[in-house]
Amino acid sequence: MSRRRQRGQARIIPTGWDDMSGIPAGWDEVPGPDDRPASGTPAPASAQTRTEPEGRVGGAGKEKSRRRLIAIAAVLALVMGLAIVLPALLDRSRGPEATVREYLDALVVGDTATLREHTSTGSGPGTAAMTDEVYSAATDRVQDYEVLEVRTEGESATATVLLDNGTHQYESTFTLTGHSRNFYSPLEWRMDPVEYGTVELLVPPFAEELLVNGTTMPMDRVRRPTVDGQYETVLQLLPGTYEIALPDRGELVAPVPLEITVLPSLGAEARYIRGQELVGYDITEAGRQEIDQQVSSHLKDCADSQARQPDLCPFSVPVGEREAGQPSGGTWEILEQPQLEITPALNGGFDVVGTGGSARFTPHAGPDGTAQEAITVDFEVSALVFQGPGGGLHAIVLGASGRYGVVVCYDSETGESSVSVDAATGAVDCG
Numbered sequence: 001m002s003r004r005r006q007r008g009q010a011r012i013i014p015t016g017w018d019d020m021s022g023i024p025a026g027w028d029e030v031p032g033p034d035d036r037p038a039s040g041t042p043a044p045a046s047a048q049t050r051t052e053p054e055g056r057v058g059g060a061g062k063e064k065s066r067r068r069l070i071a072i073a074a075v076l077a078l079v080m081g082l083a084i085v086l087p088a089l090l091d092r093s094r095g096p097e098a099t100v101r102e103y104l105d106a107l108v109v110g111d112t113a114t115l116r117e118h119t120s121t122g123s124g125p126g127t128a129a130m131t132d133e134v135y136s137a138a139t140d141r142v143q144d145y146e147v148l149e150v151r152t153e154g155e156s157a158t159a160t161v162l163l164d165n166g167t168h169q170y171e172s173t174f175t176l177t178g179h180s181r182n183f184y185s186p187l188e189w190r191m192d193p194v195e196y197g198t199v200e201l202l203v204p205p206f207a208e209e210l211l212v213n214g215t216t217m218p219m220d221r222v223r224r225p226t227v228d229g230q231y232e233t234v235l236q237l238l239p240g241t242y243e244i245a246l247p248d249r250g251e252l253v254a255p256v257p258l259e260i261t262v263l264p265s266l267g268a269e270a271r272y273i274r275g276q277e278l279v280g281y282d283i284t285e286a287g288r289q290e291i292d293q294q295v296s297s298h299l300k301d302c303a304d305s306q307a308r309q310p311d312l313c314p315f316s317v318p319v320g321e322r323e324a325g326q327p328s329g330g331t332w333e334i335l336e337q338p339q340l341e342i343t344p345a346l347n348g349g350f351d352v353v354g355t356g357g358s359a360r361f362t363p364h365a366g367p368d369g370t371a372q373e374a375i376t377v378d379f380e381v382s383a384l385v386f387q388g389p390g391g392g393l394h395a396i397v398l399g400a401s402g403r404y405g406v407v408v409c410y411d412s413e414t415g416e417s418s419v420s421v422d423a424a425t426g427a428v429d430c431g
Contacts, residue, residue, distance in 0.1 A: 095150070095152070095157075095189070096150055096152060096157035096159060096176040096178070096189040097147055097150045097159065098189075099176060099189040099190065099191060100147060100150070100159045100161065100174055100176070100191065101147065103115075103118060103174075103191055103194075104142075104145045104147075104161065104163075107142050107145075107163075107238070107239075108141075108142055108143065108144065108145065110132060110135050110136050110141070111132075112130050112131055112132050112135050112238070113132075115130065115238060116130050118191055118193060118194040119193065119194060119196060119236065120193035120194065120195050120196075126198070126222065126234055126235060126236045127236050128217050128218075128222055128235070129212045129215075129217055129235050129236070129237055129242075130196075130236060130237070130238060131215065133213075133215045134212050134213045134215050134217075134242070135238055135240065137213035137214060137215070138213060138238070138240030138241060138242055139240060139241045140165050140166070140167070140239070140240050140241040140261060140264075141165060141238075141239060141240040142163050142164065142165055142239050142240075142264050143164055143165060143166045144164040145161055145162060145163050145164060146161065146162040146164075147159060147160075147161050148160045148161060148162055148171075154178075155177060155178035155179075155180075155187075156175070156176070156177060156178070157175070157176040157177075157178070157189065158173060158174070158175050158176075159173070159174045159175075159176065160172075160173050161173075161174065163239065163264040163265070163266070164264075165239065165240075165264045168264075170263060170264045170265045171265075172264075172265055172266045172267050172268075173267050173268055174191055174192070174194065174266070174267050175191075175192045175267075176189050176190060176191050176192060177189070177190055177192060178190075194266055194267055194270075195266065195267055195268065195270040196236045196237065196238060196262075196266065196270055197236065197237050197238070197239065197262035197263070197265070197270050197271050197272075197273065198234060198235070198236055198237075198270070198271075198272045198273065199234070199235045199236075199237055199260055199262070199273045199276055200232060200233075200234050200272070200273065200274045200275065200276065201232060201233050201234070201235065201244065201258075201276045201277075201278055202226075202230055202231070202232050202275070202276065202277045202278060203219070203223065203231050203232065203233055203246075203278050203280075204231070204246070204278070204280045204347055204348030205225075205230070205231045205347060205348070206348055206387065207219055207223065207231070207246055207278075207280070207348070208220070209246070209247050210233070210244060210245070210246065210278075211243075211244070211245045211246065211247060211255075212235075212242060212243075212244050213242055213243055214243075216247070219233065222234070222235065230347075237260070237262045238262065239262050239263060239264035239265070239266070240261075240262060241259060241260070241261045241262075242259070242260050242261075242262070243257045243258070243259055244257065244258045244259075244260060244278060245257040245258065245278075246278070246280050246281065246348075249281065249387065249390070249391030250390065250391035250392075251284060251286045251287075251391075252283070252284055252286055252287035252290055252391055252392070252393055253281035253282065253283060253284060253287055253387065253391055253393075254281060254282050254283075254284050255280070255281055255282075256278075256279050256280060256281060256282045256344060258276065258277075258278050258279075260273065260276060279344040279345075280344060280348040281344060281348060281387070282344055283342045283344075283350060287393060288340075288342060290393050291340065291342060291350070291352060291383075291385055291393060291395050292340055294393070294394075294395040295338075295340060295352065295354065295381060295383055295395055295397055296337060298313075298383075298395070298397040299313075299314075299334055299337070299357075299381070299397075300334070302314070302315065302332065303332040303333060303334050303359065304332075305332060306329040306330060306331060306332075306364075307328075307329065308328060308329075308330065308361065308363075310332070311399075312397070312398075312399045313397075313399065314357070314379045314380065314381040314382070314397065314398070314399065315332075315357070315359045315377050315379035316377070317361050317375055317377065318375075318377065329363070329364050330361050330362050330363040330364050330372070331361070331362050331364075332359055332360070332361050333359065333360045333361075333362070334357075334358075334359050335358040335359060335360055335376070336356060336357055336358040337354075337357060338354030338355055338356050338357030338379070338380060338381045339354060339355055339356050340352055340353070340354045340381075341353050341354070341355075342385070345384075345385075347386070348386075348387050349384060349385045349386040349387055350384075350385040350393075351382075351383075351384065351385075352381070352382065352383035352384070352385055352395065353380070353381075353382055354380060354381035354382070354383075355380050356378075357378065357379045357380065357381060358376060358377065358378050358379065359376070359377055359379060360374050360375065360376045360377075361374065361375045361376075361377065362374040362375075363375075381397060381398075382397070382398040383395045383396060383397045383398060384396045384398070
């Protein structure tokens with residue numbers, strides 16, 4: 001016969017939440033084997049149905065509702081606290097390095113709208129060349145960067161970075177300031193205004209437009225006169241190499257591009273490039289022929305003179321050859337045309353120097369009909385060439401002294417130039 005261990009009685013530990021005085025005695029007892037009814041015998045009524053004491057059901061429901069309300073209130077208080085404190089904690093943990101990286105990412109990808117927001121001069125005329133079109137065409141741009149160190153003191157921070165343009169690395173420093181409305185509001189790190197590379201460029205006075213990396217930039221807002229009568233413009237440029245030129249002006253001249261490299265240094269290390277000279281144009285073969293023809297025409301006019309010293313001409317009979325009693329007049333003949341060397345000048349025109357020229361002067365016969373000995377002189381020629389509206393060229397040949405007063409008038413509205421000196425009288429008329 002198998003023996004089964006007799007089970008003891010189980011006890012319910014009071015929780016202290018309910019009043020136990022109304023619970024019938026023995027309701028929590030578990031019947032043992034001897035107490036179990038035989039098969040087929042109906043269980044006592046007391047074992048089939050347990051009746052809650054009167055008043056217990058209503059009290060337990062109220063207590064449960066009160067505990068539920070307390071729990072909901074605690075959860076709501078926790079959520080509200082997190083909503084106030086967590087954003088500030090998260091943003092403060094973001095730190096100034098993330099702000100610096102966002103800026104440097106814009107520098108690498110060429111987001112000039114973001115970069116202009118950080119300029120020390122704002123969106124003024126100096127930033128006219130800081131566009132996506134200009135910057136995307138620049139070479140030697142910043143390709144990568146490394147944040148070396150970030151130091152934070154209160155609401156101020158300093159970041160030291162290394163900028164890499166693919167061939168060299170340059171160190172730059174940025175400063176940042178943390179802004180917060182109150183203790184609970186997020187701390188926002190903002191970069192202090194950034195210094196960019198600045199180029200001081202001398203330009204011809206008639207320059208109305210510049211081409212920066214092939215993009216046209218009007219000069220009306222960025223050109224200003226200097227104390228010595230020249231014109232300059234100041235441009236802020238992002239790190240990279242740029243090609244700056246004047247627009248095309250026809251077949252007589254060709255634009256001479258100027259290449260400017262702004263090193264990848266920003267902030268306090270940004271470079272100020274002074275005294276860059278945009279010559280403007282070089283002479284083409286067609287332009288050379290035009291100048292040569294104008295100089296030759298002027299020399300022909302000089303040769304038509306019968307004076308020993310023609311006015312405003314590069315040749316004359318030396319004083320020692322003028323003997324007393326000889327006729328003052330005679331005829332000139334150009335034996336050798338001077339070879340011209342033409343170089344660009346800052347004013348957008350050209351300087352001309354001609355060497356190897358020779359002319360012969362044959363005095364008129366004396367009173368007695370005696371023929372006079374011819375005099376051969378070597379000469380050089382100098383000329384100034386100015387560009388007129390539309391790219392036309394105007395050469396002014398200087399006299400034998402090499403000195404000649406020339407006044408060039410420039411229209412402040414159109415930028416067009418005009419020579420205002422009469423070659424014969426020297427009268428100035430800028431009207």
